Amino acid sequence: MPSSTPQQWIKAHFKPLPAIPGYLEQALNIIEKEDLDKSNLSQIIELDPGMSSQLFNLINGKRKDSNRENLESIQSALSLMGEESIKDFIKSINSLGEINNTDCKQDYLQLVVRAHHAAKHSKLWAENRHSLGVKEIGIATKLHDIAEYSLCLFDYDHYKNYKINNLTQLQSYKHSKSIWGFDLHQLALELSHKLNLPDLITEAHTTNEIAGIRTLGIKLACNLVHQADIGWYQQEMDDCLIKAADHCQISYDKMCTLAHITSIDAAHENELAVNFHSASRLVQYHSDSVIKAEEEISESKPEPTQPETATKTTTERVEPTTTEKAKTDDPALNDGLLITLKKLVHGYGEGIDVGYGQEGIDDGYGQSGGDYGSAALFSDLNLGSIGDTDFVLPDGILLTSGNANLPLTNTESGFSGQASGQGEESLDALLGAFNENDITRDATALSFDFTVSEGINAISLDFIFGTEEYSEYIDSYPEIAAIFVDGVNYAGFADGSILTLTAATVGNGNFFNNDPWNNGPIAEPLDIEYDGVSAPLTLHGLLDTSLDVHTIKIAVSDTNDGILDTGLFVANLQGLTLGGDDGSGTAVTDPLLPTTQEVGEFEFVVDVGDTGFGIDPSQPIFI
Structure with missing residues (x-):
C-alpha cells in the first residue's frame, strides 16, 4: 500500500492538472486576438479541469488571504483579472500532451468525458428544480472528481489497478482504500482545500448525508455516472436513481427515462476522442411505462447540440x-x-x-x-x-x-x-x-x-x-x-x-x-x-x-x-x-x-x- 493518508500522497505526488491540448489551443487563440473575449474564454476554461482548477487556485487563493469567500464561477474569476494577467495565466499552463504515457492520457480524457456526462445531469436537474447558479453547479460537478484526475495523471500504475477493480470486480468509487489506503473522497477534500476550489466541491465530499439541494444534486449526478461505468442495471445504480428521483421530485420511472435520454445527449455532445462507457452500457428496452415517462418530460428536455465529428469508441x-x-x-x-x-x-x-x-x-x-x-x-x-x-x-x-x-x-x-x-x-x-x-x-x-x-x-x-x-x-x-x-x-x-x-x-x-x-x-x-x-x-x-x-x-x-x-x-x-x-x-x-x-x-x-x-x-x- 503506497500511501496511508491523503496528505502523504499529496506531498509525494501533487502537481497542477494540465490542460487538454485542444482546449488550451483554443484559449491561446482567444488571448492572441486584439479584443480579448472573456465570455468565450470562460466557456473554454469551464470545459477543462486543468485550466479551471488552476484559475480557482489563483483567484481564490488571493481572496483567501483577504478572508473573502471562494468564487464559484469562471466568469467571476476572469472578471477580476486584467488582460495581461489573463494572458500570462493561460501561457503558464502545461499541456496534457507533455505526458508521454498514452494510456494515462486516454484514461484521463475518459474521466473528463465522464465529468461532462455528470454535469449534464446535475445542470438539468437544477434547471428543473429552478435552482440558482446552474452554471456554477456544472463547473463544480466537473471538478468533483479532482482526486481521480490527480491519481490517474500522477500515480497511474496504482490508478490502473483501481480502474480494473472497478470494471472487473464491480467495485465502486469508495473501494480505493485497498489501493491507496484512503478513500478518494478524503483525497478530494484535501485537494479541494489545497486548490481553493469552490465550496460546492468541498461540501460534496463531506460525509454529512444532509446536504444542500445544490450539493446533493452534484453528489447524485457524479454517483450516477460512476455507477454507469460499472453497469446501468445493478443495485447501487438503482439506489442512486431512487435518490435522484426523490431529489428531482419525479417518479422513479420518469427518472430512469430522463437519465437514459440525458446520457445519450451527453454522448452526442462529446467532443473528445475517447470512448463513452456510460452510453454504451445502456440496455435497450421499450415499454409502455418508459414511453409514458418520456412523454411527461418531453417538454422540459433541452434540445441536444449537434455532435462534432470526433474519434471515439464505445x-x-x-x-x-x-x-x-x-x-x-x-x-x-x-x-x-x-x-x-x-x-x-x-x-x-x-x-x-x-x-x-x-x-x-x-x-x-x-x-x-x-x-x-x-x-x-x-x-x-x-x-x-x-x-x-x-x-x-x-x-x-x-x-x-x-x-x-x-x-x-x-x-x-x-x-x-x-x-x-x-x-x-x-x-x-x-x-x-x-x-x-x-x-x-x-x-x-x-x-x-x-x-x-x-x-x-x-x-x-x-x-x-x-x-x-x-x-x-x-x-x-x-x-x-x-x-x-x-x-x-x-x-x-x-x-x-x-x-x-x-x-x-x-x-x-x-x-x-x-x-x-x-x-x-x-x-x-x-x-x-x-x-x-x-x-x-x-x-x-x-x-x-x-x-x-x-x-x-x-x-x-x-x-x-x-x-x-x-x-x-x-x-x-x-x-x-x-x-x-x-x-x-x-x-x-x-x-x-x-x-x-x-x-x-x-x-x-x-x-x-x-x-x-x-x-x-x-x-x-x-x-
Whole structure:
C-alpha cells in the first residue's frame, strides 16, 4: 500500500492538472486576438479541469488571504483579472500532451468525458428544480472528481489497478482504500482545500448525508455516472436513481427515462476522442411505462447540440452462447434499418474490388489476387473456445489486410497475403489521435449508406478482431481496425482502447493467446490462423440525428509494412432505440434490394460504380 493518508500522497505526488491540448489551443487563440473575449474564454476554461482548477487556485487563493469567500464561477474569476494577467495565466499552463504515457492520457480524457456526462445531469436537474447558479453547479460537478484526475495523471500504475477493480470486480468509487489506503473522497477534500476550489466541491465530499439541494444534486449526478461505468442495471445504480428521483421530485420511472435520454445527449455532445462507457452500457428496452415517462418530460428536455465529428469508441464485452443472437419480439430493436447507397472501397480508392470469395478476381491495381481476396463472407462462424469464451458469430463478412480465404486451422507461423498495398486515411487519423506514430499499409474497407425508421437512434454490430502479428510484433506493427458510424469510430476493446496491437491493449487482457509456438503456446488453438484474437464484442454506435442518410465504414489495415495479416469479423447489424425513444419499428422496404427472412439481419448489394472489377452486383452480402 503506497500511501496511508491523503496528505502523504499529496506531498509525494501533487502537481497542477494540465490542460487538454485542444482546449488550451483554443484559449491561446482567444488571448492572441486584439479584443480579448472573456465570455468565450470562460466557456473554454469551464470545459477543462486543468485550466479551471488552476484559475480557482489563483483567484481564490488571493481572496483567501483577504478572508473573502471562494468564487464559484469562471466568469467571476476572469472578471477580476486584467488582460495581461489573463494572458500570462493561460501561457503558464502545461499541456496534457507533455505526458508521454498514452494510456494515462486516454484514461484521463475518459474521466473528463465522464465529468461532462455528470454535469449534464446535475445542470438539468437544477434547471428543473429552478435552482440558482446552474452554471456554477456544472463547473463544480466537473471538478468533483479532482482526486481521480490527480491519481490517474500522477500515480497511474496504482490508478490502473483501481480502474480494473472497478470494471472487473464491480467495485465502486469508495473501494480505493485497498489501493491507496484512503478513500478518494478524503483525497478530494484535501485537494479541494489545497486548490481553493469552490465550496460546492468541498461540501460534496463531506460525509454529512444532509446536504444542500445544490450539493446533493452534484453528489447524485457524479454517483450516477460512476455507477454507469460499472453497469446501468445493478443495485447501487438503482439506489442512486431512487435518490435522484426523490431529489428531482419525479417518479422513479420518469427518472430512469430522463437519465437514459440525458446520457445519450451527453454522448452526442462529446467532443473528445475517447470512448463513452456510460452510453454504451445502456440496455435497450421499450415499454409502455418508459414511453409514458418520456412523454411527461418531453417538454422540459433541452434540445441536444449537434455532435462534432470526433474519434471515439464505445464497446462492451458479450458472451454469446449460440451462433445466433437472441431475437426479441420488439420490432424497434430488430427492424427499421434500410441500407441504400453501397460502396466497396479498398485503401483510399472508391469502388475498387477487394475480392470476397475464391475467384481470383482482379485486386483493382492490375494484379490478380491469386486464389483469394481480402474480404469474404462467412456463415455461422465457430472458431472454437478458449476456457469459457466461445468464438462464434452468425453470418457476416470478414475484412482482412491480406488473405480472407483463411484456413480453419492454425498451422502457419506467418500467415500473410496482400490486399490493396495502400493505406487508409481514416485509420491513419485514428492512430494519430491516440499518439501512435504509425501509418497504415495494405488496407481493406467497406463503406455503405443507410436510412433508419423513426425512433432508431443507434446501431449495433458484433465483431471479433484478430492478428497474426501477435505476440512477436507488439508495438512495432500495431495493426488496426475500426468501424465508423457517421464518421465516428465506435469499435474498441472492452477496456475502451482502440482495436490495435500495443503493449497496453495486450497487457489489459484484450487478446486471447492463440499461438501454438510462442508466448506460452496454447495446446488447442482456435480454428483460425491469427495468433492473437479478441473475444466476441458488441459495438453500439450512436447515429447523428441531424442526418437523414447515415454511413458505416468498416476498415482494417496492416501498419508500417504489408506483411502478416490482420482481420475483422463483423456480423449482426441491427438498428436500435437507445434511451427509450419511441420508434414505430416499421421496416422500410426497397424493391430493388433483396429482403432477408432473418429478423434482425440486413442485406445489401455491393455496388462498385464504374470500375467493374469482377464483382457481381446481384451478389448479396449479409452483415
